[in-house]
Amino acid sequence: MPIIDTALVQIKQLHPYTPGKPVEELERELGISNAIKLASNENPLGCSPLVEQAVARASGQIGLYPDANAYYLKQRLARKLGIEENQITIGNGSNDVLDLVARTFLDAGGEAIYSEYAFLVYALVTQACGATARVSKASTQNYAHDLDAMLALVNDKTRLIFIANPNNPTGTWLGADALNTFVRQVPDHIAVVIDEAYFEYVDRDEYPDAMGWLGEFPNLIVTRTFSKIYGLAGLRIGYAVSSAELCDLFNRVRQPFNGNSLALAAACAALEDEQFVQQSFQANQRGLLLMQDWFDDRDIDYIPSVGNFLTLRFGESSQQIYQAMLQRGVITRPVANYNMAEYLRISVGTESQIERLFEVLESVL
Ligand SMILES: Cc1ncc(COP(=O)(O)O)c(C=O)c1O
Numbered sequence: 024m025p026i027i028d029t030a031l032v033q034i035k036q037l038h039p040y041t042p043g044k045p046v047e048e049l050e051r052e053l054g055i056s057n058a059i060k061l062a063s064n065e066n067p068l069g070c071s072p073l074v075e076q077a078v079a080r081a082s083g084q085i086g087l088y089p090d091a092n093a094y095y096l097k098q099r100l101a102r103k104l105g106i107e108e109n110q111i112t113i114g115n116g117s118n119d120v121l122d123l124v125a126r127t128f129l130d131a132g133g134e135a136i137y138s139e140y141a142f143l144v145y146a147l148v149t150q151a152c153g154a155t156a157r158v159s160k161a162s163t164q165n166y167a168h169d170l171d172a173m174l175a176l177v178n179d180k181t182r183l184i185f186i187a188n189p190n191n192p193t194g195t196w197l198g199a200d201a202l203n204t205f206v207r208q209v210p211d212h213i214a215v216v217i218d219e220a221y222f223e224y225v226d227r228d229e230y231p232d233a234m235g236w237l238g239e240f241p242n243l244i245v246t247r248t249f250s251k252i253y254g255l256a257g258l259r260i261g262y263a264v265s266s267a268e269l270c271d272l273f274n275r276v277r278q279p280f281n282g283n284s285l286a287l288a289a290a291c292a293a294l295e296d297e298q299f300v301q302q303s304f305q306a307n308q309r310g311l312l313l314m315q316d317w318f319d320d321r322d323i324d325y326i327p328s329v330g331n332f333l334t335l336r337f338g339e340s341s342q343q344i345y346q347a348m349l350q351r352g353v354i355t356r357p358v359a360n361y362n363m364a365e366y367l368r369i370s371v372g373t374e375s376q377i378e379r380l381f382e383v384l385e386s387v388l
Pocket of ligand 1: 063064115116117118119142187189190191218220247248249250256259260261
């Protein structure tokens with residue numbers, strides 16, 4: 024029997040995650056040097072100067088294994104978040120903790136629930152575990168999670184529910200009352216992940232800090248990342264916060280050194296620079312408004328977003344528009360893999376990147 028045939032069926036049937044096209048690759052292909060990437064919801068301001076200094080210092084130690092227990096990072100996070108260190112699971116990006124949670128709860132007999140148009144990694148980790156995905160219909164208005172539809176899929180095989188708040192690629196969000204009521208209705212032997220990768224960008228009074236509910240729900244797991252507002256996407260570091268008991272389980276599954284030493288040092292430094300976070304938040308608010316106004320003026324439909332990206336409806340020509348922008352050095356993100364072939368997701372860039380986007384789009388449209 025060929026070796027390929029012996030691989031697990033669920034792995035053979037996996038559709039790999041499609042990342043945004045790297046700037047270097049496009050520049051190489053086109054022979055240009057000024058491409059911009061608005062495809063992966065990164066922080067266009069980069070990261071805090073404190074991070075750069077911390078990474079430079081830590082680079083003297085890269086011959087040594089990192090601190091497998093992430094002592095300093097957990098200490099700082101615990102202080103900032105008002106939780107205990109033994110509630111924190113560190114991941115190589117928050118994708119890694121999503122995978123740890125899935126591997127802790129899912130096998131071939133189990134089911135995971137997530138919404139249509141929810142972040143794709145939920146589907147990937149569910150399938151990789153050989154579990155069954157129950158995909159709930161999204162809200163008909165705006166592609167958002169429909170919590171009633173999700174609840175209706177709960178059965179005696181349900182082990183895990185994923186909710187992105189806000190969600191990527193839709194930028195939609197759930198309010199405190201609705202989400203808290205939902206979690207309360209989920210039987211407490213079912214794990215509920217609330218993925219808050221874009222938490223720091225959200226500017227809505229009704230937007231909840233689900234970490235505050237951990238005392239109420241022993242089955243709740245909240246994930247966050249340093250990849251977005253903190254600008255550490257390239258270093259790969261994120262975390263989950265849960266009960267200490269769940270955290271203990273995740274740490275059994277976790278690879279011992281999944282948080283590398285540069286990332287740990289960078290994350291500690293990033294937490295020290297509140298000013299950078301504020302500056303990034305404000306720049307994003309301005310950029311998002313600028314983009315929304317521009318698209319409003321041209322009657323181009325988008326899904327209202329509270330994240331650092333906007334998902335726009337370009338209709339049947341969206342793939343051509345994507346390609347034409349690419350040829351002019353602007354990388355955006357098709358979301359056909361989310362079953363949203365008429366849309367493109369565009370991250371909020373710096374003001375000059377946004378101007379370039381507008382110029383290029385004007386010529387393309
Ligand atoms: C909703 C959501 N969750 C989690 C992640 C994972 O990010 P990372 O693994 O870089 O922490 C992303 C990244 O785009 C995301 O959009």
